[in-house]
Amino acid sequence: MENKAIVALKACPSYEAEDVQAAIDSIFALCGGIERIVKPGQRILVKVNLLMKRKPEQATTTHPAVAAAIVRAVQRAGGIPILADSPGGPYTRGMLAGVYETCGMRAVAEETGCSLNDDFSTTTRFYEEGCVAKHLDLLGVLEQVDAVITVGKLKTHGLSTMTGCVKNLYGLVPGTLKVEYHARYQDVGLFSDMLVDICECVKPSFSILDAVVGMEGEGPSGGRPRQIGALLGGMNPHAVDAVGAQLIGLRPEQVTTLEAAMKRGIVPPYAVAGDALEPMILSDFDIPMKYRRASWVRLVNKLPQALRPRPVFTHRKCDGCGTCVRACPAKAIGMDDNRRPHVDVKKCIRCYCCQELCPKTDVEVKRNPIFALLK
Ligand code: SF4
Ligand code: SF4
Structure with a gap:
């Protein structure tokens, strides 16, 4: 595994708190220990996927058991976690209150003592190395933290084929500003490049993918929950997404954010540590027809x-x-x-x-x- 990015994969059959905590702790350990990522006293933004006001069992959002396990791991390392996301729609205190409640994040905060983000400001990052987005308006809470952990939910996605750790970071764009970004980057290739620019600009310190129960069919919100039974994570978000793609029977290049990252040469060689990938692959995961072959993805997008x-x-x-x-x-x-x-x-x-x-x-x-x- 020398010179390869490690993607730690752990079987996790349910959202039982003990099972999830054991898997999350193993994932950090397999990647060299959480101390590599979190130093005592550091504020850590745990960027969960809270796409909309949905209950955890609907498999649209990061499960609270996964968020809680990560929060506890960060706290044990001496860090101060803040759970944050900007769902679709207006980014206001009232709107977020309902999302936090329904998605189970308020309960996570009550159980663990972590904060739920309530900073509704916007910060501007100038990112000269950006391929298409050199100027990004993002959540102001980014200015208050030392590091970001992106916690994606493994689901199909109408635009990018799959959403994982990289697409999850689009939630760092505040509320309805996302509508403007969609208008600005209309072509799917440009949009995917913009998503990769956000990821490279924010540079998450660690990436975790909630694939205990994912979503198949018309994701990211209109599909069906599907048991996958895995949690995975690593230092490189693209490598984690690549293994997530394989879990649901996709080749990495079929995911438009991975295709964009591959073109830039920023998907490192990677190796899976922990449990074996092969037996967990779901070759019958329902992927919308147009995405079943990489060549179709390119064809459809052209x-x-x-x-x-x-x-x-x-x-x-x-x-x-x-x-x-x-x-x-x-x-x-x-x-x-x-x-x-x-x-x-x-x-x-x-x-x-x-x-x-x-x-x-x-x-x-x-x-x-x-x-x-x-x-
Ligand atoms: S542009 Fe088309 S796909 Fe996008 S929100 Fe409007 S109607 Fe829907
Ligand atoms: S289609 Fe959906 S989002 Fe649009 S008005 Fe009806 S319920 Fe609301």
């Missing part, structure tokens, strides 16, 4: 907008909340007199924010029929 998969509002469960209208960077969604949303596909830039943020999972991504023929 198609003109009109031929690319488009969002369809089913109006089955929609309650007219308007989240999709506010989230749409292209202003392509309008409401009819009955408060039913409709999309103007000519304006749509295929960012899939409407699918990602619809609380009722009422938005589906409909593929061009040609892809249904390519089995």
Whole structure:
């Protein structure tokens, strides 16, 4: 394993607190010990995935048992953890309060004594080395911390194929500013490069992927929970994502953030430590058709907008909340007199924010029929 980045992989069949703590402690130990990452007195931002107000069992957000285990490990090393994320939608104290409560993070704070971020300021980072984003507006709490641990949730993703530790860092962009970023980086390649720029600018000290129960199908919010039974982590976020991709039967290059990182030569050679990867791979994990082959990913991403998969509002469960209208960077969604949303596909830039943020999972991504023929 010399000269290779270590990705520590541990089987973890459930979110029982003891099992999760043992797996998280092993992961840090296999990577050289948490003392490499956390020094006494340091403030550590634990960047969980809190995409939306969902209960832990819905597998949309980082499970609180995983957050709690990381918090305890940081505290034992003498660090001061702060749980933080900016979900989709407005980034306000009131909105965050409901998300913290429903996602189980308030309980984590009560059990462990850690803080929940309540700094709603924005900081600007100038990142000259950025490939496409040299100027990033990010959560102000970053200025208060010494290090960041990114804690992704392993799920399929309509835009990037999979979300893990790198895509998770998009939650460092405050609230509705994400809509502007989607508008600015419309092409999936540009968007993925921007995500990699955020990751390289923030440089998380450690990355952990919650893959005990992931999400398959129409992720990151409209799919189905699926038992994977693993926790993994390492110093390099791209290497951790690459192993996460393999766990769900993807080749790393099928994940657009990994493809972008590979082009830059920043995905190091890596080796898996801990439990064996091969027996845990789920070759039948439901990955939307267009992503099953790397060549299709490239093909789909090169198609003109009109031929690319488009969002369809089913109006089955929609309650007219308007989240999709506010989230749409292209202003392509309008409401009819009955408060039913409709999309103007000519304006749509295929960012899939409407699918990602619809609380009722009422938005589906409909593929061009040609892809249904390519089995
Ligand atoms: S489609 Fe979803 S986000 Fe849009 S109005 Fe209906 S319930 Fe709300
Ligand atoms: S309609 Fe949906 S997929 Fe299209 S631009 Fe708006 S949010 Fe993005």
